[in-house]
Amino acid sequence: MTRTTDSGAVVRVRGLTKHYNGREVLRGIDLDIAAGETYALLGPNGAGKSTSIEILEGLRRRDSGEVTVLGEDPLSAPRAWKSRLGFVSQGTGDFGPNTPRELLRHFATIYPNPRGVDEVLELVGLTEQAGIRANKMSGGQQRRLDVALGIVGRPEMLFLDEPTTGFDPEARHQFWGMLRGLASDGTAILLTTHYLDEAAQLANRVGVLTGGRIVAEAPPGELGGAEARTPIVSWSDEAGKRREQRTTEPARLVTELVAAGGGVEPRELEVQRPVLEDIYLGLIAKDAAHEGVTA
Numbered sequence: 001m002t003r004t005t006d007s008g009a010v011v012r013v014r015g016l017t018k019h020y021n022g023r024e025v026l027r028g029i030d031l032d033i034a035a036g037e038t039y040a041l042l043g044p045n046g047a048g049k050s051t052s053i054e055i056l057e058g059l060r061r062r063d064s065g066e067v068t069v070l071g072e073d074p075l076s077a078p079r080a081w082k083s084r085l086g087f088v089s090q091g092t093g094d095f096g097p098n099t100p101r102e103l104l105r106h107f108a109t110i111y112p113n114p115r116g117v118d119e120v121l122e123l124v125g126l127t128e129q130a131g132i133r134a135n136k137m138s139g140g141q142q143r144r145l146d147v148a149l150g151i152v153g154r155p156e157m158l159f160l161d162e163p164t165t166g167f168d169p170e171a172r173h174q175f176w177g178m179l180r181g182l183a184s185d186g187t188a189i190l191l192t193t194h195y196l197d198e199a200a201q202l203a204n205r206v207g208v209l210t211g212g213r214i215v216a217e218a219p220p221g222e223l224g225g226a227e228a229r230t231p232i233v234s235w236s237d238e239a240g241k242r243r244e245q246r247t248t249e250p251a252r253l254v255t256e257l258v259a260a261g262g263g264v265e266p267r268e269l270e271v272q273r274p275v276l277e278d279i280y281l282g283l284i285a286k287d288a289a290h291e292g293v294t295a
């Protein structure tokens, strides 16, 4: 059974800070992840996503703050704690001349209650490559093997740092299906990704890390608030200049534009509802502008 904190969280972080060489990367992060929840940590390159994950995994020391993962502080957790976690770090492992089947057989022995090797190969779509030397596999296949090694121990908490980099679209969809299955079995998942559609598809909640802080956190369909989702009507005017207007009543605006044009449809008319990627970019730009003002 997954051991959680009193609040029911598998991950509980309060006021986490971290600096490198005098530069503050994390300036007070709070984070809760529940059993069966998938949380996507988003943020630009260098925002501190990997640093946060490595601190939660116990691979990196924090400067201050409270961190509990599966009821333990990663810095003082007993050995057995690690076997309840799964990791897929950034970049692909050096697998040497071993085959996926050999590697999975070997890693399965480390865990008390591992998944079957064939089951894992099937889950990540490597059944056909099970006997091929890993160093002869394609980049995307090697990444699938990383994921396989991350889940073979049947983790209660799974950390995935940009797991689908190099996956083809079909593999990405298969991977999403697999993660949904793990989450419905109660696995808590912390995911970083630069693919906003991936976060929208998978995450129960997303957090945007920028400037050392989580500046927004919500289910993907609610990030940024209702205003950020206001539709944008855009068109080209008579001089060919691009115009746009945000409105909660796009049909009414289009009707008015047609009437104003004497019944002629506006040129290059588009009505767009901002998607997660637009809202994310807006939040990052807002934070950058704010940092500029206050720095």
Ligand SMILES: Nc1ncnc2c1ncn2[C@@H]1O[C@H](COP(=O)(O)OP(=O)(O)OP(=O)(O)O)[C@@H](O)[C@H]1O
Pocket: 020, 021, 025, 043, 044, 045, 046, 047, 048, 049, 050, 051, 052, 090
């Ligand atoms: N060991 C280290 N020593 C010094 N600086 C580091 C170290 N590790 C990371 N950093 C710096 O800390 C910042 C955060 O890095 P981190 O890898 O956590 O970001 P990230 O959000 O995961 O980025 P990306 O999206 O590019 O993977 C970066 O500016 C990076 O250069």
